[in-house]
Amino acid sequence: MTTTHARPPAAKQRRRGGVRRLSGRDKLVVALLLGIPLLIELVFIWFPALGTVLLSFTKWNGVGSLGTKSCLPNVPSIMNNGCLYGVQNYHQAATIYPEFWPAVQHNLIWLAVFILFATPLGMLFAVVIDYGIKGSRMYQSILFLPVMLSLALIGIIWEFMYSQNFGLINTVIGRNGDSNAIDWLGDPHLNLWAVLVEATWRQAGYVMVLYLAGLKAVDPTLREAAKVDGANAWQTFWRVVFPVMKPINIVIMVVTVIESLRAFDLVYITNKGINGLELLSVLVTSNIVGETQRVGFGSALGVVLLVISLVPISIFLFQTFRREDTP
Structure with missing residues (x-):
């Protein structure tokens, strides 16, 4: 007489050592929940703050594209109608x-x-x-x-x-x-x-x-x-x-x-x-x-x-x- 063992439920199969393994869907949800706020934080806070620090070393009036004009001798510029101004x-x-x-x-x-x-x-x-x-x-x-x-x-x-x-x-x-x-x-x-x-x-x-x-x-x-x-x-x-x-x-x-x-x-x-x-x-x-x-x-x-x-x-x-x- 053969005895068949019932397979454990899928939820239990995902548990090893008391820790539930994340499925692909769970990982996607976690990535979205963490990634979207992080992206917003970077776009609206950190990038503008870093840009402000970089612009503080330039002489620029806010108009124009990137260029090679220079204000100070032997100092490369990053602005077309402005220039790198140092401190x-x-x-x-x-x-x-x-x-x-x-x-x-x-x-x-x-x-x-x-x-x-x-x-x-x-x-x-x-x-x-x-x-x-x-x-x-x-x-x-x-x-x-x-x-x-x-x-x-x-x-x-x-x-x-x-x-x-x-x-x-x-x-x-x-x-x-x-x-x-x-x-x-x-x-x-x-x-x-x-x-x-x-x-x-x-x-x-x-x-x-x-x-x-x-x-x-x-x-x-x-x-x-x-x-x-x-x-x-x-x-x-x-x-x-x-x-x-x-x-x-x-x-x-x-x-x-x-x-x-x-x-x-x-x-x-x-x-x-x-x-x-x-x-x-x-x-x-x-x-x-x-x-x-x-x-x-x-x-x-x-x-x-x-x-x-x-x-x-x-x-x-x-x-x-x-x-x-x-x-």
Whole structure:
């Protein structure tokens, strides 16, 4: 009598050592899921970034095809109506371009205000709302409202607030229509700080939402344990809750640096980034798509902006992961 053994199911045949082998269809799906986002990332982010770095070493106005013309002696060119310019764009920006250093200073001030004021203010809003005060839903909606508005609309709203003749602020302080009315957006000693109030108003709501998400993810048993140990609310937050939110802190730090250095809309609406409101993002735009169309020089300014943004992010990430790896 012969005994026939039933063949194991196909699903079991694909299992060896507890690991399922991918079929050809599975590999195709994985390749598409990984390849399409990677392709989009390369086309719209990495290739333009690399192209910007390369263009920063050229003198080109954005029109023309590849050629062999040269600007500097014994240096080959890559542009027909332009040429390889070496580091001259960077040298000119640092030495003879009058708006460069004020723009760098203003960007650093913008970054400092976001880190020292907007981020702590957003954190405070998040902690108070997470505490469960009465009407927290309403407060959360009100504070988040500026985030839903475009920066252009925010700039227009605050122009009515800062108006020298009919503005709300001058009306409240009794200088509306007076010869002593404060020109908040026209005075180069005041307009940067006035615009920073607008930016902080919006950024604080953005940070609040991010911290609220982090606070909701904290295990409630940690707070209960801290309360049993006799910790007050302040000690519980800084010694228990805040360290647990390290991933959120990293995200907020990166977002804060990016938002502060790519600031453009508010200052451009106010006075097109001149007369005390120079920023690197505005200079990049005015040189690349403005009347002069100095693509190479504008690209150099863009590379400077990229480097400035990478420095604080890299330092913060290095210090964070270094403390994490230290036993």
